Amino acid sequence: MARSSPRKKPTVNYNEGEAPKPLARAVAKVKSLAAKATHKRKAAAEEADDGEVNGHSNGTPAAPAPKKRRTAKASKDEQGGMPLAERTAVASLKKAMYIGAHVSAAGGVQNSIPNAVHIGANAFALFLKSQRKWDNPAMTDEARDLFLHNCKEHGYDAGAHALPHGSYLVNLAQPDAAKADQAYASFVDDLRRCEQLGVRLYNFHPGSTLGDARPAAVARIAAQLNKAHRETSSVVTVLENMAGGGNVIGATWEDLRDVIALVDDKDRVGVCIDTCHAFAAGHDLRTPEAFDKTMDAFNDVVGAKYLKAFHLNDSKAPFNSNRDLHANIGTGFLGLRAFHSIMNHDAFRGLPMVLETPIDRKGPDGKSVEDKQVWADEIKLLESLIGMDPDGDEFLATAKRLQAEGVGERSKIQDQVDKKVAKVAKKAGGGGAGAGSKAKAKPKGKRKSKTETSDDETD
Numbered sequence: 377m378a379r380s381s382p383r384k385k386p387t388v389n390y391n392e393g394e395a396p397k398p399l400a401r402a403v404a405k406v407k408s409l410a411a412k413a414t415h416k417r418k419a420a421a422e423e424a425d426d427g428e429v430n431g432h433s434n435g436t437p438a439a440p441a442p443k444k445r446r447t448a449k450a451s452k453d454e455q456g457g458m459p460l461a462e463r464t465a466v467a468s469l470k471k472a473m474y475i476g477a478h479v480s481a482a483g484g485v486q487n488s489i490p491n492a493v494h495i496g497a498n499a500f501a502l503f504l505k506s507q508r509k510w511d512n513p514a515m516t517d518e519a520r521d522l523f524l525h526n527c528k529e530h531g532y533d534a535g536a537h538a539l540p541h542g543s544y545l546v547n548l549a550q551p552d553a554a555k556a557d558q559a560y561a562s563f564v565d566d567l568r569r570c571e572q573l574g575v576r577l578y579n580f581h582p583g584s585t586l587g588d589a590r591p592a593a594v595a596r597i598a599a600q601l602n603k604a605h606r607e608t609s610s611v612v613t614v615l616e617n618m619a620g621g622g623n624v625i626g627a628t629w630e631d632l633r634d635v636i637a638l639v640d641d642k643d644r645v646g647v648c649i650d651t652c653h654a655f656a657a658g659h660d661l662r663t664p665e666a667f668d669k670t671m672d673a674f675n676d677v678v679g680a681k682y683l684k685a686f687h688l689n690d691s692k693a694p695f696n697s698n699r700d701l702h703a704n705i706g707t708g709f710l711g712l713r714a715f716h717s718i719m720n721h722d723a724f725r726g727l728p729m730v731l732e733t734p735i736d737r738k739g740p741d742g743k744s745v746e747d748k749q750v751w752a753d754e755i756k757l758l759e760s761l762i763g764m765d766p767d768g769d770e771f772l773a774t775a776k777r778l779q780a781e782g783v784g785e786r787s788k789i790q791d792q793v794d795k796k797v798a799k800v801a802k803k804a805g806g807g808g809a810g811a812g813s814k815a816k817a818k819p820k821g822k823r824k825s826k827t828e829t830s831d832d833e834t835d
């Protein structure tokens with residue numbers, strides 16, 4: 377193809393007529409907010425770690441540090457220093473793409489905003505409470521007011537571009553009555569928090585069958601959603617597609633369709649596509665043709681109007697491997713071309729797009745440190761793809777450089793997958809009890825919500 381212009385496709389509006397709003401302010405006023413963030417931070421130190429989402433869940437911490445990226449800034453970030461990158465005015469982009477990352481809300485939800493400003497994000501995800509504990513204190517009025525204030529101050533429309541992520545503990549497909557009630561209580565509490573914060577979209581993992589029949593599990597999810605919708609007023613519950621394997625629900629478009637089919641209020645349900653999960657589950661996005669095919673299938677099976685958001689992650693694991701390992705943009709098996717397709721797709725304008733890529737880097741002392749410059753750079757990289765000629769030198773050189781950065785991680789995971797496939801095949805061939813499992817590498821089929829030691833992701 378000579379041009380980057382997207383091929384002729386019927387115009388699909390995933391945003392249900394919502395016009396993307398240009399940012400009121402292009403350049404954020406960082407200082408006052410940063411000071412507030414610091415002030416708030418010390419208050420809730422014990423909650424802090426639980427808000428630090430990404431260090432735990434974004435892939436193997438030993439990823440090699442790209443040359444130009446700084447680690448010194450990471451500690452400065454804790455003090456609320458100058459932004460690592462200025463926010464791009466969305467109105468200045470050729471397409472209104474709102475790109476950000478899953479930032480920390482350590483110390484309170486209000487801190488997600490300075491953290492988003494810090495990396496130049498125009499959209500952001502956060503946890504509304506600890507994602508690994510059942511018991512959490514109620515959100516304070518002060519946290520709510522500061523969140524609302526910070527959004528206003530920095531020109532974030534939380535209704536459109538904040539995408540909280542649900543707890544890893546919650547499984548709405550849970551068959552045990554007491555555990556299902558516990559999951560529901562946590563879920564609906566999050567929805568209420570969203571409504572207090574003016575957040576319209578709430579992203580969560582559909583759940584696990586835990587070995588039960590899939591239709592029954594799907595029906596339980598929908599029933600919980602219906603109940604939650606009745607007990608709240610406006611928030612849209614957004615199902616995330618999953619990488620698959622074992623009992624996980626949501627790796628196929630059909631799973632998502634089946635949940636949505638049983639939801640009474642269709643205005644209150646949607647889908648967030650995680651690009652890494654999609655690819656690992658067998659939805660290809662690598663070439664423009666594959667991207668179109670995958671999106672056509674999504675539109676046919678699920679329906680274009682349900683697409684509400686993206687998680688933008690490359691994949692350390694190969695296609696259809698069911699492994700959930702997020703890679704930095706362009707360094708994984710998806711490659712930069714996939715992200716070029718996304719960034720230039722008109723129908724995705726206005727949707728929140730959230731990075732969940734690894735930012736842990738090895739510090740000089742060998743300890744893992746978060747380098748938020750990685751996200752700042754990735755946001756700018758993705759924005760630069762809008763309107764870029766994918767056959768031009770700039771694109772090709774960048775794609776090549778990033779692929780070279782990821783070669784070690786890709787071959788490491790490819791080896792693991794190959795070994796697993798060989799093992800499964802051998803077992804199947806041997807006629808043992810394990811026969812009948814697909815000759816495909818899979819994670820152990822355990823629930824991942826509690827197995828954070830696994831190196832696979834849960835985002």
Ligand SMILES: [Zn+2]
Binds near residue numbers: 835
């Ligand atoms: Zn997730």
Ligand SMILES: [Zn+2]
Binds near residue numbers: 687732835
């Ligand atoms: Zn995700």
